[in-house]
Every structure is written in structure tokens, then in C-alpha cells.
Amino acid sequence: MTASIPLSAQLINLFASVILLLAFAMLAQRRMLPLINLFAYQGLALCMSTLVVAVTTGQHHLYWSAGLTLLLKALLLPWILHRLVRKLHVRFDVESLINIPTTMLVGIVLVMVSFNVALPISQLSSTVSRGTLGIALATVMLAFLMMITRTKAIPQVVGFLAMENGLFLAATSATYGMPMVVELGIALDVLVGAIILGVFFFQIRDQFDSLDIRHMEKLKDG
């Protein structure tokens, strides 16, 4: 059974599962700096999986994608986030609205749902990496869950960026990546988004003396 699966597909599945594992790790991670490191590892794993797909299929633009991913998601964005955390002095533990074990259980349910949902779609696909579609969807869901359960602003941004990782994985696995222009555009959007959010962090902290987004409930009128 195992022999029938080519090595490249096995590698891709390996990296995909690493990404999923890292997503769970991020969900469970309470501290800020390790969270960012986990995000960087996820970017690295994503880069590796893209590289494998590129080597297997010989698609040139996927090399570019992989390089861009490495540069942006494994190096530049984690560095920006590190700097932010240092500047804002927010190394403290991350508080979550729901306790971690419950979050993990919800995460497992989400993974099952995602696989269930992705199954008919991946059967339609003919790519080498089609098996990872469920993983990609699960990564998106887990990142989303992280955004919901965290109360501080920085983990929310990390969740947002991790969601983009999941989407990217889905794109490579289902269709060998999006056209280069789209990918460049998305990469730029993510970068700009991170920078704008960084500016917002300073504003939020100035306004509320804290990065706890629960303070923003005061903003609604009435």
C-alpha cells in the first residue's frame, strides 16, 4: 500500500502534517515569543512543501513562490512581530477566552469536519498533492479558532497570518499554486496588513494602556 505512493507525495504529506501539528501547537502556546517562532516554523514547512511540489512538477513559478514564502513568512514577518513585541513590552502570557484543553478538543472536531468537507473536492483534483487539501482547510480553521479565542491583539494577527498560510497550502495542493501575479499581490497584502496592524497596536496601546482587545467593546455606542 505504502509503496504505491510516490516519495514526493509522501514528503508533501509529511510537511503538510507538520504544518497541521504546528497549527495545533500555536493553538496551545500561551507565550508570545514562542508563538511567533512557531509561526516562523510553519512558514518554513510551507516553503519546504511548496519546494517539493515545485521539484516534482517542474513548475517554475512555484520556486519563486517557495522563495517568497521563505523570505516573507519565515523571516520578515516573524522579525517584524518580534520587534513589535519587544517595543510594546508585551512578553507576558497570552490569555485565552476558552481554556486550552477545550480549544484543542474543538480543534480536533474542526479537523474532522475539514477532512470530511475536503474529501469530495480532493477526489476531483488530479494533482500530486491533493491529499493535503483537508489539512489546508483544517489549518485555516484552526487559525480562525485561534483568532476567536485569543484576547490580545498580537496573537490575533498571528492567527490571521497563519490563516493565510493555510490558504496558500490549499492553493498549492489543489492547483499547483495561484498565478504569480495573484501570489505576489497576496504576499504584499499580508505584508502591508501586518505593518498597518503594527501601527494599530501602538494606537490601541496609547488609547487603552493595554493590548487587550476586550477594551474595544467600549467603542460601541449606547
Place this chain on the structure above:
Amino acid sequence: MPPLLPIDLLLIAVAAWLLIGLAGLAAPGNLRYISKRLFPLGALVGLALGATALNFLGSGPQVAVLAIGLPDLPFHLRLDNLTAVFALLLGFASAGISVYAAGYFRKGQGTAPGLLCLEYHFFLASMLMVLMADDAYAFMVAWESMALSSFFLVTTDHKHAEIRSAGYLYLLIAHVGAIAILLSFGVMTSGTGDYSFANMREQHLSPFWASSAYLLALLGFGAKAGLVPVHVWLPEAHPAAPSPVSALMSGVMLKTAIYGLMRVSFDLLGSQPLWWWGVVAMAVGLVTALFGVLYSTVQSDMKRLLAYSSIENIGLLAVGIGLALLFRSYKMPVLAALALTAVLYHCLAHAGFKSLLFLCTGSVLHATKERSLGKLGGLIHPMPWVAWLALVGVIASTGLPPLSGFVSEWLLLQAFLFSPGLPHSWLNMVVPVSAAVVALVAALAGFAMVKFFGIIFLGQAREEALKDAHDAGPWERVGLVWLAGLSLALGVLPSTIISLIDAATRQLLGTGLADRMKENGWWMLAPISPERASYQPLIFLAVITASLLLGRQLVRRLYHGRVRRSPAWDCGYVFQGPRAQDTAEGFSQPIRRIFETLFRMQSHIPTIRDERPYYSVKVEDHFWHWLYLPLARLVTAFSHLVARLQGGRIAIYLLYSFVTLIFLLLVARP
């Protein structure tokens, strides 16, 4: 180049008004340029419009297509006799009001003069477009522009919170009405998707759908006209607006709603009238008229008094429309024509005298800075022009001969007197009661007008400052004299004018009154036959003038002939002054007591132990407490339920997207 048709001239008038409005933006702060150049130009356009419409009356309909608006959806326009009657009203009334406005607007009144000029002329142009529209799309665009421009005019003095809230109420009810009108048009297309009026005339709706369209139109146009219970905006918006704007809204804009109601019920739904439509319109009209006149008698603010009086007049118009519908459904075209003529005549008359009265309050307001009747009095001495011209308006408004109000109310009552011919015993019993209510309304309107004129202009000045009040300026006088002249002309030349507006009745009902009246000569008005009833206004005018002059001479000759001014109430009471005169509240006290249950009153009556005794009474609208406040509370409660969704918490918002995403993924599986 083909000769210009009247419809082209009307379009030129629209364009001219728009251009004048835009010209105001060229120098928005230059009051002199705007008021002394642009407003008189606008008045000239109005005059030209009136003359064109007058000239057109009696000709066949003309159509035009204006390729503006959405692609493939041009404006269809049509000029027929019904449009012409109302365009005549718009042109002549707005001419007087614009001339008056040239002298009225001063510096430092909220909105900049240039902007005001734009809104004002845009308002005029959109009213004309409403009258000319021949498809639902053009109609609604014009209708909404009219509502919006008048909203901005109402809130000219937007620095005051109560003016802003009055404007908001107006806009709200205008939109409820607009939705009802749109739905009504939608029903009338009966699903063909063609929104032109020509198509609506072709449709034969089932009685249920025709009635729905009619009732929706009654609600929608009633909201603009001020029929009970959607009248509440009127007494708020009219005092809030500057006086020329109140005059324009009350005198002209309310009539566009009457025009719309007539267009729908006689023209678009003309093929299948049901008898009970008339009864509904009559019932609503009677309630409105009685309500309006009762509330107008107890007001202490002169513009609110006039606003309620407008509600009363709109009620009378609705009664007339109802009566005409009733007669038409029983195939009695001559009587229907009589009732419809009364309605059209009253539209013209009301446009004249109510604009005149609102403008007079504007002059009083400028001279005294006071709107409350309790602080006015004796203004006939410092302001003779305004006072005497207001007297003309007051007499016309009470329906006394020989002025305009008498003719229309007399025609309406004549229509009632012929109603025993109806082949329906139940109606035959109800209609005379309605006639009695109309008579009561006319009498109470007289009471309200005596109060209006007497408290403001007669007696002695209640405040010291009133002695320095200045009379209206030359521009204002011209405007007032013009409107008073219209009221007089409508009063003394009824036969001539009826033969003009006859074209509109003939168009809607297929018959008119003019043939019958030709044999009587122009000086005599006898709508059905001279044996039944006739009215010779000129003889009336001659007799009244002669007896007045004679009485004056007799008093001069037989009595001492000198004018003496002495304390009016000098019975040994030491501390008497102008304040001892009858007040506005005191004057209407009997009405307030007799109809106590119809008002919602909060009064403070001093006891003998009060250190500083005072009397105050506040009259409020029952509808406000029974209908509008519960409705508002319901809406608020519902909004609070919706607001729960908006927790203001990012996690909750994210959860919404998350749940939606999962739901969609699960639902949309292949």
C-alpha cells in the same frame, strides 16, 4: 425649427429654475445678488409658467420623452389639462412667494443664501417635474427630489435642535409615503414590468388589487398632504421652516399630493371605480378636517395655527375627492364634475390664501421676532400693509364672500346638497351628516381665523417692543398684494375660472360644468341650474363695499366723528394694561372645554397659595401618544434585539464568520 410646444416651455421653466438655483452657488454669500437678482428671476419664470399653463388649458395632451436618467429608461413626460391646472397654481403662487422671498431672507440664518437659493429653486423645479411625470420612474425621482429639497429648506435654521428633529420627522413620514406610492405603482403595472402611466391606464385589475393600489396611494399621498393619521409632521415642519418655505409647502407642495391622488384615482385607476373608495376618502377627509380645525383653534403659535388649518383644508379636499369618486361610481357625471370642480377650485383658492397668510406671519416674525400669539397684538397700527392684506387672506380662508374660499366651499356644499340622488339608502343617510360636519368645520375655521387676526393685529400691543415693529418692505408688499389679488380674482370671477379648469374635469370625467353655465352669463355662478342655487359675486362685492362705506359715513356724520383712544377696560381697576386683553388661550377656552376629550391637555392652574401664580396649558396630539410613541417603542425594542448581535467584541464577530463558514461548507457540499 419647429415651434415650441407648451410642454417644451414647461421644460424650459424647469431648466430655468435649475439654472437660477445653480447661479446661486456662484456667489453663495452675496445676499444682495441672490435675493434681489435671482429670486425675482425665479418669480418671472413662475409667472411665465402660469401664463403658459393658462394658455394651454383646453388643448389636447402633449407628450415628450426626456433621455435622462438610467439607460433604456428615459423620463416620459406628459402635459394634459389636470397637469396644467396644477402648473398654473404652481406658477402663479410661486411667483408671489418668490417676490416676497426676495425681500425676506436676511443674513445669518443658518444655511448660506446661495445654498438656500439652490434648494428653493430645485424644490420648484422638482414640483413641476412631479406634475409632468408620465411614468412611475420619473414620478418617483421628482417626488423624492421634492421631499429632499424641502427637507433641506425646512432645516434652514439647522442650529436649533427642535428644527432638526422637525425636519427628521418630516423626512421620515415623507419616506413612508414614498414607499406606499411606489408599491401602489407596482400594483398598478399588474406585473407587466412597464412602469409608464400609459400602460397603467390599460391594465384591468381585479377589484382586490385595484383597491390595494388605491388604498396605498391614499396612504402615500395622504402622508405628503397631511391626512390623519399621517399628519404629525405638518405642525412641526411648518413652524420650523422660513415663512416663504412654509408658504410654498403649504400652498403648493400639499397640492402636488392632491394632484397625485387625483391622478391615481381618476386617471390611472379610472376604468374600474368602486363605490366604497369614495366613502373611505370622505371619512378620512372628514376626520382630518375636523381634527385640523379643532387643533388650529387651540394653538398659541401663529404658524402652528396655520399649519393645522392647512390640515383642515386638505381634509376638505379629500372629502371633495371622495364625493366625486362616489358620484362617478354611480354614473352621475354632472355631480361628480361639480365635486371635482370644487376640489380643483379649492386647491387654487387655498394656494392663494394660505401662502398669503404664511407670508404675513413671516413679516410679523421679522418685525417682532415673536411667533407666540400671547406676545403679539395691535400690530395693525405699525404694520398696516401686512394687517390689511392678512385680512384678505383671513376672509378668504374662513370662506366668506366675496373671496376665493367661499366659492369653493359653496361648490362643495352644493355637491353635498345634490347627494340625495344617490341610489343607496345607507349613503343617503350618512352623506347629510357629512355635510353637517363640513359646515361645522367651516364655522370653526372662522373661529380660528378670528383668533389669528384678532390676537395678532387688533387690540393693543401686549409688549412694549411691538410699537417699534416695522411694516413689510417693498418686495414683500408686492408678493403679498399679488397673492391677495389672486384670492380676490378667484372670489369675484368664479364663472370664468371654472370654465378654465373645466378642461381638467372634462378630461377626468368626460363632462364638465361649463356648458351648463354658459347660458347664465359670466357674472353669475349657478353650477347645476339657477333655480336651485346661484351666486353673483360682483353683486355681493358691490353690496358689501357700499354698506361698509355707508356705515363708515354714517358713523362719521351721526356720531362725533373723532377717533378716541382710551383704556379699553376701565372699570376702576388700577393695574390694567394691554395684558388685560383676552389672550390666545383665553379666546379658545370654550372650544377646549367643549371638545375636551379630543385633546390631550396638560394644564397648570394656580392655587391661591402660589407665590408666583401662573397659568399654562399644553395641548398635545392624541395620535402622538396612541399611535406614534407605541410604534417608536416597538421599533426601539426590536432594534435592541438586533443590537445584541453587535456586542462590540471582536471574538464574537469572528465567531459569526467562523460559524457561517462552517455552515456553508457543510451545506454546500457537492
